Structures are given as structure tokens and as C-alpha cells.
Amino acid sequence: MTSTDTRPPTGDAPGRPSQPTVVRRDRVVIRFAGDSGDGMQLTGDRFTSETASFGNDLSTLPNYPAEIRAPAGTLPGVSSFQVHFADFDILTPGDRPDVLVAMNPAALRANIGDLPKGGIVIVNTDEFTPRNLTKVGYAGNPLEDDSLADFQVHRVAMATLTRGALESTGLSKKDAERAKNMFALGLLSWMYSRPQGSTERFLREKFAKRPDLAEANVLAFRAGHAYGETTEAFAVVYEVAKAKLPAGTYRQITGNTALAYGIVAATHVTGLEVLLGSYPITPATDILHELSRHKAFGVTTVQAEDEIAGVGAALGASFGGRLGVTTTSGPGVALKAETIGLAVALELPLLVIDVQRGGPSTGLPTKTEQADLLQALHGRNGESPVPVIAPQTPGDCFDAVLDAVRMAVTHRTPVILLSDGALANGSEPWQVPDVAALPTVDPAFATEPNAPDGSGAFWPYLRDPGTLARPWAVPGTPGLEHRIGGLEKADGSGSISYDPANHERMVHLRAAKVAGIPVPDLEVDDPGGAAELLVLGWGSTYGPIGAAARRVRAMGRDVATAHLRHLNPFPANLGEVLGRYRAVLVPEMNLGQLASLLRSRYLVDAQSYTKMTGQPFKAEELQDVFLTHIPGAHS
Amino acid sequence: MSIDLGMPQLGGLDLVPQAEAPQTAKDFTSDQEVRWCPGCGDYAVLAAVRSFMPTLGIKRENTVFVSGIGCSSRFPYYMDTYGMHSIHGRAPAIATGLAVARPDLSVWVVTGDGDSLSIGGNHLIHALRRNVNLKILLFNNRIYGLTKGQYSPTSETGKVTKSSPMGSVDHPFNPVSLALGAEATFVGRAIDSDRKGLTAVLQAAAAHRGTALVEIFQDCPIFNDGSFDVLRSPETAPQRLIKLTDGEPIRFGPVGDDGLGTFAVVREGFGLRVAEAADVDPADVVVHDAGDVHLAFALSRLSDQDLTHTVTGVFRDVQRTTYDDAVRAQVGAARATAERAGGPDLQSVLRGADTWTVED
Numbered sequence: 003m004t005s006t007d008t009r010p011p012t013g014d015a016p017g018r019p020s021q022p023t024v025v026r027r028d029r030v031v032i033r034f035a036g037d038s039g040d041g042m043q044l045t046g047d048r049f050t051s052e053t054a055s056f057g058n059d060l061s062t063l064p065n066y067p068a069e070i071r072a073p074a075g076t077l078p079g080v081s082s083f084q085v086h087f088a089d090f091d092i093l094t095p096g097d098r099p100d101v102l103v104a105m106n107p108a109a110l111r112a113n114i115g116d117l118p119k120g121g122i123v124i125v126n127t128d129e130f131t132p133r134n135l136t137k138v139g140y141a142g143n144p145l146e147d148d149s150l151a152d153f154q155v156h157r158v159a160m161a162t163l164t165r166g167a168l169e170s171t172g173l174s175k176k177d178a179e180r181a182k183n184m185f186a187l188g189l190l191s192w193m194y195s196r197p198q199g200s201t202e203r204f205l206r207e208k209f210a211k212r213p214d215l216a217e218a219n220v221l222a223f224r225a226g227h228a229y230g231e232t233t234e235a236f237a238v239v240y241e242v243a244k245a246k247l248p249a250g251t252y253r254q255i256t257g258n259t260a261l262a263y264g265i266v267a268a269t270h271v272t273g274l275e276v277l278l279g280s281y282p283i284t285p286a287t288d289i290l291h292e293l294s295r296h297k298a299f300g301v302t303t304v305q306a307e308d309e310i311a312g313v314g315a316a317l318g319a320s321f322g323g324r325l326g327v328t329t330t331s332g333p334g335v336a337l338k339a340e341t342i343g344l345a346v347a348l349e350l351p352l353l354v355i356d357v358q359r360g361g362p363s364t365g366l367p368t369k370t371e372q373a374d375l376l377q378a379l380h381g382r383n384g385e386s387p388v389p390v391i392a393p394q395t396p397g398d399c400f401d402a403v404l405d406a407v408r409m410a411v412t413h414r415t416p417v418i419l420l421s422d423g424a425l426a427n428g429s430e431p432w433q434v435p436d437v438a439a440l441p442t443v444d445p446a447f448a449t450e451p452n453a454p455d456g457s458g459a460f461w462p463y464l465r466d467p468g469t470l471a472r473p474w475a476v477p478g479t480p481g482l483e484h485r486i487g488g489l490e491k492a493d494g495s496g497s498i499s500y501d502p503a504n505h506e507r508m509v510h511l512r513a514a515k516v517a518g519i520p521v522p523d524l525e526v527d528d529p530g531g532a533a534e535l536l537v538l539g540w541g542s543t544y545g546p547i548g549a550a551a552r553r554v555r556a557m558g559r560d561v562a563t564a565h566l567r568h569l570n571p572f573p574a575n576l577g578e579v580l581g582r583y584r585a586v587l588v589p590e591m592n593l594g595q596l597a598s599l600l601r602s603r604y605l606v607d608a609q610s611y612t613k614m615t616g617q618p619f620k621a622e623e624l625q626d627v628f629l630t631h632i633p634g635a636h637s
Numbered sequence: 638m639s640i641d642l643g644m645p646q647l648g649g650l651d652l653v654p655q656a657e658a659p660q661t662a663k664d665f666t667s668d669q670e671v672r673w674c675p676g677c678g679d680y681a682v683l684a685a686v687r688s689f690m691p692t693l694g695i696k697r698e699n700t701v702f703v704s705g706i707g708c709s710s711r712f713p714y715y716m717d718t719y720g721m722h723s724i725h726g727r728a729p730a731i732a733t734g735l736a737v738a739r740p741d742l743s744v745w746v747v748t749g750d751g752d753s754l755s756i757g758g759n760h761l762i763h764a765l766r767r768n769v770n771l772k773i774l775l776f777n778n779r780i781y782g783l784t785k786g787q788y789s790p791t792s793e794t795g796k797v798t799k800s801s802p803m804g805s806v807d808h809p810f811n812p813v814s815l816a817l818g819a820e821a822t823f824v825g826r827a828i829d830s831d832r833k834g835l836t837a838v839l840q841a842a843a844a845h846r847g848t849a850l851v852e853i854f855q856d857c858p859i860f861n862d863g864s865f866d867v868l869r870s871p872e873t874a875p876q877r878l879i880k881l882t883d884g885e886p887i888r889f890g891p892v893g894d895d896g897l898g899t900f901a902v903v904r905e906g907f908g909l910r911v912a913e914a915a916d917v918d919p920a921d922v923v924v925h926d927a928g929d930v931h932l933a934f935a936l937s938r939l940s941d942q943d944l945t946h947t948v949t950g951v952f953r954d955v956q957r958t959t960y961d962d963a964v965r966a967q968v969g970a971a972r973a974t975a976e977r978a979g980g981p982d983l984q985s986v987l988r989g990a991d992t993w994t995v996e997d
């Protein structure tokens with residue numbers, strides 16, 4: 003156990019007698035943990051920005067309670083932010099932190115179990131009062147007994163030090179201490195040689211209306227940095243070199259931001275204005291926030307009275323020749339189901355974004371899960387086919403939106419995009435796409451009557467023989483006046499029809515239209531070329547599956563991986579790919595929904611590995627699972 | 638009458654393109670066979686709307702009827718305009734999206750008492766409070782027709798139906814009171830068989846910029862036969878039916894010596910009461926003012942919903958910035974700001990403030 007001095011450096015600090023040792027690391031995982039009120043998400047976010055602008059590859063995992071302010075100092079009130087950064091391309095936010103920053107006893111207690119032996123713990127000692135310790139069930143003070151003997155512990159009186167640094171500002175004790183998260187950030191920025199300029203700029207912008215608070219936070223940040231520099235206890239500075247990513251311009255992006263940007267970009271690629279109808283719901287609300295700031299692109303946001311009205315307004319706008327979009331989470335999809343079914347019957351473009359969270363019912367609003375797959379595919383009355391698409395990383399959310407928009411507009415259909423809590427709030431470096439290179443989509447509005455009998459009438463359900471898509475005729479177009487609705491329509495003319503044979507035909511036509519949407523073939527990653535086990539995933543499990551496969555391959559074993567972006571329709575080669583392997587394993591954050599689809603569709607003995615903890619898979623955990631599923635592994 | 642609240646005065650149809658040539662009821666008649674029961678009040682409303690629409694002088698292709706579910710919600714199929722027969726209760730929400738997206742359309746919602754006051758109550762009140770430029774025709778037959786006769790949220794308490802053999806125990810909504818409570822800027826009421834009165838209210842609704850709720854008492858001869866007969870019969874109607882005219886004293890009943898009705902509406906406490914005109918000082922007779930929400934509310938509650946005294950005409954008609962105009966104004970302002978700066982620039986949004994470059 004390392005012993006450290008918590009005394010603040012005195013005014014005329016002599017400076018450190020010896021320069022710190024510089025240690026190079028290829029990757030580091032840091033977890034900032036504190037009370038919900040301690041600003042850990044902001045701290046983690048800033049560290050991530052510094053890391054991104056430095057040029058590391060990175061991946062983040064915020065983890066916070068559903069309550070806005072859970073009781074202070076309690077275990078349920080702990081909020082944390084984990085960032086993994088490296089000098090190579092990484093796939094996950096990391097399994098176990100190398101460094102844990104614990105702002106109070108609750109944060110220590112809740113997170114210490116994840117730290118490997120020898121890990122670094124940086125503790126804010128000011129909060130380790132008998133009362134706070136008792137609150138989380140510590141019988142004694144873990145900083146004083148030997149319960150942390152396995153770790154390198156730095157005891158830092160962050161609140162006291164911050165207060166000291168802010169003495170000149172005249173802020174109250176309470177206000178001054180609130181800046182202690184910036185002290186922690188400064189210290190970590192020093193330890194990991196992060197650039198500081200962007201954080202100072204950020205703080206001045208964030209607190210533009212309160213220059214005194216801006217100054218206080220900057221001072222606290224600098225004090226943390228200086229503390230690392232001048233305190234001998236911190237004998238080591240770490241360096242993680244820039245990652246060698248493909249050439250281009252990068253920024254850091256979260257999944258929710260990438261979804262919002264995809265929707266803004268949709269106005270550019272389709273030439274259509276967007277109407278977002280949405281009702282606030284965790285973890286999708288940030289998309290509404292972001293889009294409400296981009297009106298200049300022709301994005302209108304309607305904060306509706308409920309989930310149903312949100313999708314209703316979007317569908318109404320689509321009827322009017324706009325791109326209707328609605329954003330929600332699982333409970334909202336349940337409420338929107340009937341309207342999505344109407345969109346299936348109307349055959350109008352509509353984008354439905356489901357940022358999945360733990361269920362059923364209200365479930366775990368701030369935790370991740372993939373249990374809405376069957377809801378997206380089947381959660382409507384009647385035969386109601388809807389294309390379903392799932393992004394695999396935060397940055398990929400942008401491309402997934404544009405894919406979904408292309409399908410919706412070209413094929414006149416609602417499309418469901420399944421993101422999840424891990425993608426929504428997780429972040430990674432994102433190569434900024436070249437707007438001019440984004441492929442365009444032609445809405446191809448109907449302009450002329452089309453009745454095959456030459457009567458000059460307009461038949462709203464006369465399909466394109468290639469795509470089976472129907473014409474999209476918008477109000478204001480003379481001569482194309484027509485009525486559509488949820489009742490079954492006659493093939494072609496679109497008049498109400500209760501004819502049995504017509505209904506049978508229409509059910510098949512709607513199914514065939516969606517089944518015929520072209521999607522790219524599934525690509526398999528099998529560097530050794532000799533794998534007998536295929537691991538197939540979808541959505542946000544891409545990172546952990548890929549990281550686990552790397553570990554298994556590094557051990558000299560072969561494993562093939564493939565990731566499904568299109569859950570409906572499936573890639574045409576999926577059956578053939580599944581048939582190539584002796585064993586198929588499907589890890590999912592649900593009870594095996596994709597696995598059961600594969601089993602029923604392809605009669606393949608797909609094995610399921612599931613997890614429902616509200617947290618993403620860890621690479622270490624999947625590595626062990628892969629090894630046990632490699633055929634012959636036990637023999 | 639409209640109250641000027643200092644907002645730009647725009648009429649309900651001012652942004653809708655005008656038809657080049659006069660149109661007729663026939664132009665608004667689709668080729669679909671009308672399938673309501675014989676004698677259904679919906680026929681009269683359909684005929685009134687078909688002959689009224691051409692008088693607006695707007696392009697037929699810029700007219701949209703959106704409905705929910707119920708007998709009356711088949712209405713759009715019978716109009717040769719754009720139309721959507723949507724799902725139960727959701728028409729106001731769908732129409733809101735359409736109206737926000739397309740200021741050049743005249744958007745009409747057709748709904749019933751079950752559709753708008755039961756399953757779709759939430760969307761109705763929010764459309765009213767937002768004041769979206771929509772005209773909502775609420776066909777109130779006080780019964781569920783399409784599902785073959787259950788009590789509705791406007792059925793009188795004690796109504797015996799298939800689902801209430803011992804009489805319904807539900808207390809009914811008063812749709813006009815409800816709409817006023819939901820901040821409606823226009824509320825009117827008419828009776829299906831009164832073509833003149835209905836057309837006048839429709840005209841005022843169309844001219845109004847904002848959400849206009851028009852309650853139409855509609856007879857369902859199959860499941861609630863004769864429910865409004867007391868308002869039609871020459872013996873009973875004069876004593877019960879009060880027709881509002883803005884700026885005129887509220888008098889009704891058989892015509893008296895002064896050429897006005899023998900009954901008058903006068904103030905009493907916070908409300909109103911009906912008196913013999915001869916018994917009151919003419920100065921005490923209430924003069925209708927469609928800008929006075931208190932008066933509108935009191936008129937909506939002149940008697941219980943037993944039709945003892947039933948007010949028709951325009952209860953309230955005031956101007957308030959519409960939701961869709963305000964939303965579009967924000968989009969326009971954002972565009973103008975971006976354009977002054979040479980934008981909007983998608984590439985710079987995607988780049989954001991903090992980028993770094995990786996070289997080959």
C-alpha cells in the first residue's frame with residue numbers, strides 16, 4: 003500500500019525535488035465515481051474530451067441512477083463514468099478500471115470490487131466521516147485499516163484543497179467545495195498527461211453567465227493539476243500515445259448525438275424537412291434536445307402530449323410529404339405500436355428510434371438492455387412487417403439513421419432503429435463524414451394520375467413492380483386527391499376492401515415488400531480461416547464480442563464473428579453463413595431473442611448466452627464463454 | 638368577433654391557395670358509396686359540408702380530412718379531397734403534425750364523442766390548448782354506434798344500453814365546457830338537421846385561425862333514436878333552443894311583441910338563468926360576446942345536459958397565436974439567423990467544436 007501525504011502544498015511550495023517517472027501504457031481504464039450530486043458525468047465527459055483531442059482511441063460508459071438526486075452519500079446514489087483510452091483501436095469501455103477515483107465512501111464501496119489487484123485508488127478523504135461510513139455499512143474506515151492493502155491508495159483531501167485554492171474568490175465554503183470534481187479532473191489530467199486548454203475553455207463557456215463560478219472551476223482544475231505536479235506521492239506520470247486511426251478528421255461523439263446528427267443529415271440527403279414528434283423518455287431524450295437546436299435545417303420538433311401523439315404527429319407530417327421521425331425507449335414503443343401499425347397499412351415513410359433500456363414496464367430507465375427486439379419485429383396486431391436496423395457503436399448510429407431513412411423513404415414504410423442505453427451515452431472517436439459524399443435519397447413524389455385503365459384517376463396502392471413500394475402523393479398535388487386509412491385496401495385502387503382474396507394478397511404484398519428490401523450480405527471476421535465457432539451478435543454487443551474474440555485469437559484459438567445490422571430483413575446470406583460453422587453462439591442482453599429467431603428461421607442449433615444486469619458484456623466474461631463453446635474445447 | 642391580442646391577424650385560410658375556378662358540392666363528392674344507416678344524422682352533415690366547402694374558395698387538393706374511428710370517422714372517404722381515416726382517438730395528434738408541416742393546407746378533423754372524448758380525450762385537449770390551425774367536427778350522438786350501442790362519455794347517466802342493462806353510472810362530459818376549460822379559442826355548436834345554423838358555425842370556424850371545436854348534435858336512429866328530437870320539434874324546440882348571435886341580446890322562444898323571443902338569458906350570481914323577457918329589464922338581458930370566456934362557460938352550463946336549454950352558435954371566438962404558426966416562426970427565425978451567417982452548414986455541425994486530425 004502506498005502512503006501519501008494529504009497536506010496541501012504550502013504557498014511557497016518548494017516544488018518536487020525529483021521529476022516523476024514517465025511510464026508508457028498502451029491502454030488505460032479510469033473510472034470516476036461519486037455521489038449523483040458530485041458532477042461525475044461532467045468530469046468523465048471532460049476527461050474524455052481531453053483524451054479525444056489528444057488523439058487516443060477511446061470508449062466510454064456512463065452509469066448513473068434513475069433518480070435525479072438519490073439520497074446523498076448512499077449506494078443507490080452513486081454515479082460513475084468509465085473511460086477506456088488507448089494507442090490502438092479499442093472496442094469497449096473496458097472491463098475493469100486501472101484507476102478508481104472515489105469521491106465518497108459509497109463510491110468506494112460500490113466500485114472497489116471491480117478493481118484488479120494493484121489498481122490505483124484516488125480517494126477524497128474529506129467525505130470519509132464516521133456518519134458517511136456508517137451510511138454505506140462500513141464498520142471501520144477502510145482508509146485506516148488494511149482492507150485496501152491490495153491497491154495503491156492515494157488519500158487526497160479534495161474538498162479541503164479545493165476550498166484552499168478558492169480562498170481568494172470569496173465563494174462560500176459550500177460553493178467552493180462543489181468544484182472538487184474539477185480538482186479531481188485536474189489531478190487525473192496531470193497523471194495522464196492530458197491537454198488542459200479545452201477544459202478551461204469549456205468551463206468558461208459553460209459558466210458564461212456566472213464568471214465567478216467559471217473562475218472557481220478553472221482554479222480548482224489548475225489546483226488539481228498543480229497538486230499532482232508538486233506532491234511527491236504521485237511519483238509516476240503515464241503516457242498513452244496517440245492511436246493510429248485511419249486518416250481523417252475526428253471528433254468525439256455519443257450515440258444519441260450521432261442519431262440526432264443522422265436525422266439532421268437526413269434533411270440534406272432526402273431534401274425533405276423533418277418533423278420529430280417526441281415525448282421525453284430516458285435514455286432517448288437527448289435526441290429531442292439536440293434536434294430542437296437544429297431548426298435552421300428544416301427540423302421541426304413537436305414535444306407531444308404523450309408517446310402516441312409523438313408518433314401521430316410524425317405520421318401526419320409524413321402524410322404531408324415530410325420525413326416523420328419519433329424517438330423513444332421501450333415503454334414508448336409499446337404505446338406507439340398501434341400508430342406504427344397504421345403506418346404499415348398506410349405505407350408511408352416513418353422513422354421510429356427506440357433507445358432500449360431495461361424492462362419490462364418502467365424497468366431500469368438508465369441501464370442498457372436489448373430486450374425490445376421481438377417488440378420491434380412483432381409488437382403490433384396483425385401481420386405488420388417493419389424493417390429493423392441496429393447500430394453497433396455510438397458513431398455508427400449516424401450511418402444507421404441514414405440507412406433507415408433510405409429504406410423508409412424508398413420503400414414507403416416505417417422503420418424501427420434499435421439503439422440502447424450503452425450506445426446512447428457511450429462515446430467514441432468518430433471520423434466526421436464528408437457531407438458532399440453522403441448518398442442522396444429521392445422521395446420521388448407522385449405527380450400524375452396512374453390508373454391503369456387510363457381513367458385519369460389516381461390509385462394510391464398501385465405498386466412499383468421492382469420495390470413493391472406505393473406512390474407517395476402529398477396533399478396540394480392536383481388530381482391525386484385520395485383517401486387512405488387503417489382499413490384493408492383493395493390492391494391497386496386503394497378503396498376499402500373486405501374481399502378475402504384481396505386481404506390475403508395484401509398481407510403477402512406488404513410482407514414481400516419488406517422482405518425484398520436489399521440489405522448487404524453479412525460479413526464474417528475469421529482471420530485464421532479455420533474457426534468452427536461463429537459468434538453472432540447485434541447492436542451494442544459489437545464491442546465486447548470483438549474484444550473477446552481478439553483475446554481468444556491471441557490465445558491461439560480460432561473464432562469467427564459476425565454482427566447483424568439488419569434484423570429485418572436479414573441479410574440474404576445469413577442462412578448460408580450459419581450453416582458453415584459447427585457451433586453458433588449468440589450473446590445478447592436479453593433472454594435469447596435473436597437466437598430464437600435464428601433457430602426458428604434457419605433450423606440451426608444456435609446457442610444463447612445472455613445477460614440482464616443493465617450493464618454491457620465484459621470482454622473477459624465473453625472470452626471464457628467463447629472458449630467453452632469452441633467445439634472440442636472440453637475434450 | 639375576435640379579440641385582438643396584439644398578434645398578427647391572419648385568417649384560418651389565409652395561407653391556403655385559392656381555387657382558380659368556382660367549385661361545386663359535386664367536386665367535393667368522392668366516388669365511394671356512402672354506407673351509414675338510413676336516417677343517420679351523418680348524411681345531413683356530409684351534405685352540409687360538401688356544399689359548404691366550395692364557398693371557401695380554396696383549392697380542393699389543399700383540403701385534408703383526418704378522422705379517427707367510429708361511424709362518423711368514415712367521413713373522409715366520402716369527400717373528394719385528401720383524407721386519412723386513422724386510428725381510434727388519434728386524429729388530432731396526426732392532424733397536428735400535418736398542420737405544423739403544411740401551412741398551405743386546410744385541415745379538418747372528423748371525430749365522434751367516443752373517439753374524441755373517451756379514447757382520444759388527451760389529444761383533443763392538447764390540440765385545443767396549443768391552438769393548432771385545425772377545425773374539429775365533433776359528431777356527438779351520445780352513443781357508441783359502430784360497436785353497436787354502448788353508452789358513451791356524453792350519454793346521460795342512467796342510460797340503458799347493451800353494456801349498461803341497469804343504466805350507466807357514468808357522469809357525462811359537457812364537450813363545450815371541456816373545450817373552454819382546455820383553453821379553446823373557438824367553440825361552436827350546431828344540430829345536424831339545421832343546415833343554416835351548421836353552415837354558419839362552419840363558416841366562422843373556417844375563418845378562425847387556430848383550433849376550432851364544433852360540436853354537432855347528431856342523431857343515431859339505430860342506437861339512440863330521437864335523442865335530440867326535443868330540439869327539432871316545433872312544439873318543444875322554441876322553448877329549449879337558444880341561437881347565439883355575437884353582439885345581440887340573448888333572446889329565444891316564440892316571437893314576442895318586440896320581434897324577439899319571449900325568453901331572455903340574464904345574469905344570476907356567477908352564472909346565468911332563463912327568464913321571461915317581459916319580467917326583466919331589457920338592460921339586464923345578456924348581450925352575447927364571443928370574446929368573453931366567462932359568458933361562454935356560463936352559456937355551456939345554462940342547464941344540465943338534459944337539453945332543457947340548449948345553446949347553439951359560436952360560444953367563443955378569440956385570436957391567440959397558433960401553435961403551428963409559432964413553431965414555423967421559430968424555424969424561420971433560425972433559418973434567417975443561419976443564412977445571415979452563410980449557413981446553415983451541416984458540415985460544421987457534424988464537425989462540432991473539438992476535432993483532431995489523423996494524418997496518413
Ligand code: SF4
Nearest residue numbers: 673674677708782857
Ligand atoms: S349506427 Fe348510428 S351513428 Fe352509426 S351509421 Fe348507424 S345511425 Fe349513424
